[in-house]
Amino acid sequence: MEAVLHNLESTVELLAVSQTDMVAEWDGETVDRAFQWAHYCEHLHTRFHTNPSVRAALESRLHETNQLLAHAFSGHRCVTLSDVAQCRHRLFTGLLKNPATPHPVMKLLLSKFGLAEDAEDGQGAGLRSACKLLGDFLKSNRKCDFGFSAGTRVHGMMLLQRIQALQNRPGNQTYAAKLLDSLLEDSGEGQDSFLTLIAVALLSTDTMTEDTAAQEFLLDWLKGHDDCLHSMCQTFPPELCTRLSQQWPKFRLAYWDNLKKSAISLEYDVSKGLWVQPCDGTASFLTLVDRFKSLWNSPLKNETEELLVALKQADGDFDVEGLSVWTDLFGQLK
């Protein structure tokens, strides 16, 4: 095992060096050797990433090496286990971005990239473009797809597949949760695109078996990330929230809870005869009406009615406007 860890360490060092001026000394042979080592590390990842104990050893060695390298090279970019899965690609882009990369090495990279018949990275680029092209093609009009593009839906499937692969071996829950954390962190553009991805994955029908473990896992993760769940309940269109509530009772509870909190925070302005929001971050009366209406018009009608009746009764069971927000919401639905 120590030999394996040592090889990993050397390759990570090699990656770091490839991003420095020292690359000016490299020739074709050096680059070939470097790619071979990178390939070796990818095998390590494939072989061990679902094995909790070996993975822990690999991660801890990565951590130590990163720390040492951060001292030696300013601006060193930490190498994570996900990076190890794409080691050749990291090496490739590192060299491309490095102005010190000598001309013959650049030429070699270009041949690896796309000019040679068997250029692997080039194929990746072609496949990626093809995905992009097809992904935007089909924005489904069907209501059940909420206008998600084929690309987004495929992203959702890929995420589920990745989680399923981890779940196939015991002891990977924490690692899978960390994966979601990293995705959230790296997704950019606020949380929106990440949350959409989660929603698409939750509604995905790609699962070959009846196995919903990966989707249940997403829901559990959301439960531990209140801000994400809150954003979903607040920013997703009512129909999407209703659909998610229909399919996933766990989501439904969170959604109802969110609606309840928003409703309770409303205050009645006697002079205007309106329910107003005392602060931002909650939904307005009209928004709540929309959201409840959507639930009301779905197969969840009975549950919604029971809930509202119970809340109305707990609130004094008034039938006059302006006293209980539940009475007034209920009135808008009937």
Add this chain to the structure above:
Amino acid sequence: MKNATSSGLSDGEGSSERRFFESQFYRFTIMAPLSELQMRFWMDKAVQWGQATSLSAQQDSSTTEAMKQFPFVGQFLGRLCWNPYVTADGKFMLLLPFGGVTPNWNGETGLTAITYLQSFSSEPCISCRKLLLQCLWLLYSAEPQNVVENRANAWIRNLLCHLSSEDEGSMAHALEKHSGFPPPQYYSGCLKKMVSLLSREVTDSRITSDATSESKKLVMEDVALMALWSLSLSSLEQAVLLLLERVLSDPEIMPNLETVVADSLLPKASALHCHIFLIVNDVFSGHRAVYELWFLLVQCGHWVDVAGKLLVSVESEHSKPLLFLLMFYHHPTNRGHQSTQHNMVAKQAWSDLRSLFLAHTLSPERLTAVNKMLCTRSANFVLSLLLNFAVFSQASTSRTADVLQQVLTDAGVRHRAMCLLCLMQQRLKGEGGAVDARFRMLKDRLHTS
């Protein structure tokens, strides 16, 4: 330079440039006689090439010169790098059937893009991406001499990075980065999922959208769909099975059966492509009974109808040949003993039904007998006869309803009755208001019972 030589670039770069100049040279000689100055220029070039000992010495013009001569070359190549049609490469040709899928595209843009892509597919060995990379590489300076060349080099390196992975800070990039696979493998997985998703959508919408509905979300060229079936066996099988499923599950479809079948495009595809015909035929043969029924109903149902209708009103002595005809329709392969047995069943069923619909009193024994016969191998025959009596006999509405209610006790049989009834109604269209009213009443009864 050993590595560079074995890397696929080999001697291509210098010679491709030389080819470019050669073609320019020919153009000049064809268009106009060379001036002495031009002649001198080309002579010098020839001498330089002859003396060149390294690849870089064969570089005819610097990036600076090229930028001066073609100021927009960078912008032009850059735009192409951001265009997925170009970077998707020749392998993308396999996916051409999807060319017309997008609703945001109108037919014209779709067609243009397809023609554009097809222009490359006629020469499968040249890929757009490869050409683009070659052009970029020609602009890359081995030893940059000035700021422009330095900048151009940095720009080319950036473009190559852009081509090799998603730009940072996007969901797509995050997914690629944490996929746990090298990008080519990850995108290969994505593409497989994408293709299966799209072919499912295309097939579904082709089968389930009827011609008049507003559901025109997928405007797919017929040719493209047939091309997809030629390429993807699973798509073809799915299309056939969906058609079967639809025809078998929805009794209301019977009136439009021919349109639905034609709309599925399967007959057309079968006529045009022999292997599609063989596969479709195979799938249908697996459902032999369905196929025969379907085929007969579509092709020669009219004489069965006439026989069925006549049997309601004829006297006993004329019933025999008609019963034989109807029985043959339902059991075309019967021979010998089985045939005799079936003929007896037919006769018995006919006399029972006649009594149930026309006699003054309703015989419980006969009701039980018909009810039992509807669960035997002759069920379809009895059912068809029963419905003919229900539609054409002079029996009162209440008597007819009574009989139906008591003999159609099984849900499966009732469903089949509904299918047959829809089919009969379709064939008798234009027969007049009385018959139509009768059909409405019968359908209502079947629905409510």
